[in-house]
Amino acid sequence: MDITIVDNKLKDAVISYAENCSWGAGKELARLMREDGFKEWERVFAACENGEIAGFCTLTERDEMPPEYPFTPFIGFVFVDERYRGRRVSEKMIKSAIGYADEIGFEKVYIMSGEVGLYEKYGFTKIGDFETIYGGTEQLFEISTTI
Numbered sequence: 001m002d003i004t005i006v007d008n009k010l011k012d013a014v015i016s017y018a019e020n021c022s023w024g025a026g027k028e029l030a031r032l033m034r035e036d037g038f039k040e041w042e043r044v045f046a047a048c049e050n051g052e053i054a055g056f057c058t059l060t061e062r063d064e065m066p067p068e069y070p071f072t073p074f075i076g077f078v079f080v081d082e083r084y085r086g087r088r089v090s091e092k093m094i095k096s097a098i099g100y101a102d103e104i105g106f107e108k109v110y111i112m113s114g115e116v117g118l119y120e121k122y123g124f125t126k127i128g129d130f131e132t133i134y135g136g137t138e139q140l141f142e143i144s145t146t147i
Contacts, residue, residue, distance in 0.1 A: 001054065001089060003096040006033075006044040014046050017053040021079060029056065029077045041104055042073075045096050047080070047089045055080035055089050059097040064112050064132040071140065073101055075111045091122055102145035109145055112138040 006014050011033060019030035031037070033044060039061060047054040056079055063074035075097045080089045094111075101109045111119055112132065116139075120126070124141035132138050 001047055001049050001084075001087070001092060003092050004046050004048060005096075005100065006046050006056075010046060010048075014044060014053060014056060018056060018077075018079075022082065023079050025077060026079060029058070043097070043100060044077075045093050045100075047084070047093050049084070053081070054084040055093060057090070057093045057097055059101055059109070063110075064134060064138065065110070065130065065140070066133050069130065071110045071142070073106055073109060075109055078111075090118075094122055098143065098145055106145055108142050111141050111143075113141065114138055 004010065015030045015033045018026040018033070029044070038044070042058065042060045044056060044058050046056050056077060057075055058077045059073055059075055061072050061074070063076035065071055065074065075094055078090050078093065098109050111124060112130070113119055119141045122143070124143045127140045127142055129137050130140050
């Protein structure tokens, strides 16, 4: 399983995959990618095996955290294709995103999720529950980039 920062060669394939995946948020990621809706340093990561996309995630300034909070950057849009689940693909993508965040100077990385127990097993610590930009409440987790 290769984890790759999405470049121009892979971009169209990831857009198509995200748009047609089983997770509704994939359509939003596809839209953002199509419209180049990312800052210069933000990245989309793709997990690929034998030329097939197995999943994706992002590292961005904001995810669903309201702007009044100081937390940044965020891992978001974590999705693994059903055929590849149970193979630690999300863990590999998350580690790649954390490594990239470290390379560009961030000391911590954050993730918001409703999942219980998932991100803790990757070394994240829960900070608390926060309202999202969508009006719901999600857990906020952090991890040091020097893992």
